[in-house]
Amino acid sequence: AQSVTQLGSHVSVSEGALVLLRCNYSSSVPPYLFWYVQYPNQGLQLLLKYTSAATLVKGINGFEAEFKKSETSFHLTKPSAHMSDAAEYFCAVSLLYNQGGKLIFGQGTELSVKP
Amino acid sequence: DAGVIQSPRHEVTEMGQEVTLRCKLISGHNSLFWYRQTMMRGLELLIYFNNNVPIDDSGMPEDRFSAKMPNASFSTLKIQPSEPRDSAVYFCASSLGRGKYGDTEAFFGQGTRLTVV
Numbered sequence: 001a002q003s004v005t006q007l008g009s010h011v012s013v014s015e016g017a018l019v020l021l022r023c024n025y026s027s028s029v030p031p032y033l034f035w036y037v038q039y040p041n042q043g044l045q046l047l048l049k050y051t052s053a054a055t056l057v058k059g060i061n062g063f064e065a066e067f068k069k070s071e072t073s074f075h076l077t078k079p080s081a082h083m084s085d086a087a088e089y090f091c092a093v094s095l096l097y098n099q100g101g102k103l104i105f106g107q108g109t110e111l112s113v114k115p
Numbered sequence: 116d117a118g119v120i121q122s123p124r125h126e127v128t129e130m131g132q133e134v135t136l137r138c139k140l141i142s143g144h145n146s147l148f149w150y151r152q153t154m155m156r157g158l159e160l161l162i163y164f165n166n167n168v169p170i171d172d173s174g175m176p177e178d179r180f181s182a183k184m185p186n187a188s189f190s191t192l193k194i195q196p197s198e199p200r201d202s203a204v205y206f207c208a209s210s211l212g213r214g215k216y217g218d219t220e221a222f223f224g225q226g227t228r229l230t231v232v
Contacts (some may be wrong), residue, residue, distance in 0.1 A: 036223075041177040043119075043223035044205060090158065101148045101221035102171070105158040 002027045002093045003096035006106035014114045019063075021109045023091030026072065031072045034103065035065055038098040039087045047089075050074060061085070086113045119209050119224035127230045133195040136227045138207035140188050147190050148205040148221060149182055158206075164190065197231045204228050 009021040025031055032051050036044040048059025055067040065076045074091060088110045092103040118141040127213055128134050138146055147164040162172040167184040175182070179198070184190045208221040 034220075041225075041228075044208075045223070045226045046220055049220060080209075095160075101146050101208055102163050103148075103221065104158060104160075107157045 002031070002095055002104050004093050004104055004106040005110050006089075006091050006102070008109055009025045009107060010110045012112040012114060013081045015088075016061060019076070019081045019085065019111065021076040021091075021111065022073050023065075023074045023076065023106060025074060025093045027093055033065075034094070035059065035063070035074075035076050036090045036092060036105075037087050038090065043108050044090065047076070048052050060110070080088055081111075081113045083113050083115065086111055106114050119207060119222050120149070121205075121224035121227050123205055123227060124225060125228045125230075127232065128197055130198055130231055131196045132231075133193065133203075134197045134229060134231075136192040136205050136207075136229070138190045138192070138224060140190070140207075140209040141222055142188065144209035144211050144222075145187065146210045146221075147184060148208045148210075149192050150208065150223075152204040152206065152226070153202075161192070161205075194229075197229075199231045202229055202231050 003026045007054045013019055024107045034049045035047040037045050047063050048057045050057050050067045058064045065074050067074050080105050088108045090108050091106040095102040119193050122137045145166050149161040150158050151161055152158045161174045162182045163170050180194055182192045204226045206223050208223045208224045210221040
């Protein structure tokens with residue numbers, strides 16, 4: 001069975017600092033992995049996705065994530081945080097091989113950015 | 116395209132009343148997903164349609180919940196009767212699913228915040 005664990009429900013960084021949001025997954029089949037961002041009172045927006053091609057995936061807004069099969073991880077990073085990055089971030093795994101809408105989500109990590 | 120459109124954005128209703136949430140898919144998409152978001156349980160998949168056919172409704176919490184796709188571009192999620200524990204944000208998402216070789220990205224609507232008092 002697939003599952004996703006996000007380490008840390010809340011992460012706080014200073015503007016300009018490195019952002020690291022952690023995600024570990026469990027999947028019985030080759031996984032499709034996703035990071036979504038949710039701004040207050042908004043829907044979820046896809047940041048990036050891993051679909052078994054390159055293990056280092058670049059997304060929007062300067063975010064990237066690296067798929068590490070040996071560690072079953074898919075951590076999200078951004079070299080320099082911006083105030084506008086403050087939001088909630090969700091890691092998700094696809095329940096079906098090559099079907100990206102049927103997702104299991106992690107519990108989410110709220111990112112705060114201090115000036 | 117305007118994206119996935121949900122209505123209403125906010126709904127407040129009294130316990131026992133029927134509630135209907137609506138979703139318009141992105142044009143050309145043929146997979147539809149209803150999710151529920153609560154503080155306690157996070158984001159949960161309720162039901163998934165492909166080509167208007169319900170494929171997996173194992174996440175629907177109770178018989179009080181029902182979902183339909185009367186046509187290829189529109190879906191409803193109905194709760195009858197509603198209860199306070201149904202209070203949550205309900206999202207629908209659509210994707211260009213191609214069955215076995217399906218698409219790998221779902222697009223989410225803005226959500227409907229339901230409050231049952």
